[in-house]
Amino acid sequence: MTANPILLQKKYSRVIECFAKQQGVSLDTALGFFYRSEVYQLIRDGVSDMHCMSDAYLAEELEQEYQKYKE
DSSP, rough: OOOOOHHHHHHHHHHHHHHHHHHHHHHHHHHHHHHTHHHHHHHHTTGGGGSSHHHHHHHHHHHHHHHHHHH
16 A cells, blocks of 8 residues: 655654654664665565554664664
């Protein structure tokens, strides 16, 4: 299933903001990480209807990916 591109952009911004707050990083850092993440690719490609998941869930998925990235 594909989502409306405008709604996806709003979803991205909410997830990025939530992730930045959780990790205590700047919005620029969160934005850069998000657009390089596997989570973004899954949402963008419509895999498993990831865009239907809550913002908090997606931010948590990003957090797990970020922890692996930092190691």
